[in-house]
Amino acid sequence: MIGYVSADKNELKVRELADYNACYCGLCKSISSRYGQVARLTLSYDCAFIAMLVCGLNGERAAKKQGCVYKPLAKKRIIAEDSPSFQFAADLEIALAYYKLADDWNDEKKLMALFEKAGLYASFKKLNMLSRQLGNIVKDGIYALSKLEKEKCGEIDAVANTFAKILGDAAYFAPLNDEKQKKVLSHVLYSIGRWVYLCDAWDDRKKDEKSGSYNPFVICGKQHDDANASFLLNNALNKAIDAYDLIEIKTHKGVLDNIMYIGCVAKTKEVLGGKHEQSL
Amino acid sequence: MNNPYKTLGVSEDASDSEIRTAYLKLVKKYHPDRYTDPDLKEIANEKLIEINEAYETLSKRSSSANDFRWKGEQQQQGYSGSGNAYSGAFxxxxxxxxxxxxxxxxxxxxxxxxxxxxxxxxxxxxxxxxxxxxxxxxxxxxxxxxxxxxxxxxxxxxxxxxxxxxxGNPYTRATSSSGGSCSSCDVCSGLVCADCCCECMGGDLLRCC
CATH class of the missing domain: 1.25.40.10 (Tetratricopeptide repeat domain)
Known part of the structure; x- marks a missing residue:
């Protein structure tokens, strides 16, 4: 996951942008307090979205002025306060990052992956202490995915849904009281996961074809033309939006609506080759 | 029951037509046919019932809004096990x-x-x-x-x-935030059109084309 799920900042209101930034920084702070300074580098907009979604469901909006170690000279900024919602997103972020790197090292022997993995090793130990079950879900999911990739699986649904399932299952560990909303959250994250995987695969298909890395779109090349890719990406996103419409968000609604209805839609268009129309 | 105005997302002094517009929009949004998953279908159904109740309460309150009432029409044709009578092989x-x-x-x-x-x-x-x-x-x-x-x-x-x-079609939604629908593209194509018209009549608006 690398920043596919993000807002279209041009369409945000000023206060919504402040809210978005506060939550992004909040997640970063949460990661650093739980996993140390190195782990902060894994921060992504995707997990910021998950953090905001869970915060929104819990109705959290607390924020205060804080400084940032990475930008010591900058003025103090408004940053969301740490909470179980942020901690959940932080755990998920670390688990995804660590097991992804481990997988990259095992399969493709990328040296960078080994270094980065070594850097995250302390965080990984902590993850096992703090949230072992969530870690195991991610581990099993990434291993299942890596197995399918090794087999050169030609069923794009099987591969994409294996990744989707990681996020869908992880949602059940979110700190929510309402079981029904948890179920809806799981559906949102599942479809978003499918969408992210498909976006990533379609985006990288040319690079992977050259390097010979696994890519479901390359494996069954003839079957997947532009029209089919457009169907798959839009279908996954529409399902995520359908599920999102059932969610009862109390805070951060402006930003979350923007991400789902505008940001991801624009991203899909961009990935599919259309030019991203900037609003004036 | 929740505040019906809140359920429909309208202010308490909303007119009947505003209430009806909001209601129709929500019915479309929570229509169970959007969902294939049984869990989501059920949740959508519950929402719909809530919205119907809210709308009914509000339309009872105002006498003029009696012309339209949701009849609890079950459009859930979904999937039924005994729908088709089979004949032929297998x-x-x-x-x-x-x-x-x-x-x-x-x-x-x-x-x-x-x-x-x-x-x-x-x-x-x-x-x-x-x-x-x-x-x-x-x-x-x-x-x-x-x-x-x-x-x-x-x-x-x-x-x-x-x-x-x-x-699989791209998601579209009328965004209320972007008021004017005139993008830079519209302006250009409008100018080109105007130019064509001028040229038909013997004049020229844009000299380059």
């Missing part, structure tokens, strides 16, 4: 597969279908539905399209085909 097997699908027992339904030697539209349709319910939308698309192409006249296949086609 009738019993197809009926059995449908029953398994309606019970969410997909492995059993697949086993029944795999045992059938015939690959007709019904076979592709049922297999497509299984894939759809399991979230294998690429396969579902492939199979349901095949079913529809083999038998375009069948309303059930056509409905499933249209549903899955539409699910």
């Amino acid at each position: 009738a019993a097997e197809f009926a059995r597969a449908r029953t398994f699908i309606s019970q969410n027992n997909f492995p059993a339904a697949k086993a029944v279908l795999d045992a059938i030697g015939l690959r007709n539209a019904e076979w592709f349709y049922l297999y497509g539905i299984i894939y759809l319910r399991q979230g294998w939308d690429n396969k579902a698309n492939e199979f349901i399209t095949t079913a529809y192409q083999q038998e375009p006249g069948n309303p059930e296949y056509a409905a499933a085909y249209n549903m899955i086609r539409n699910s």
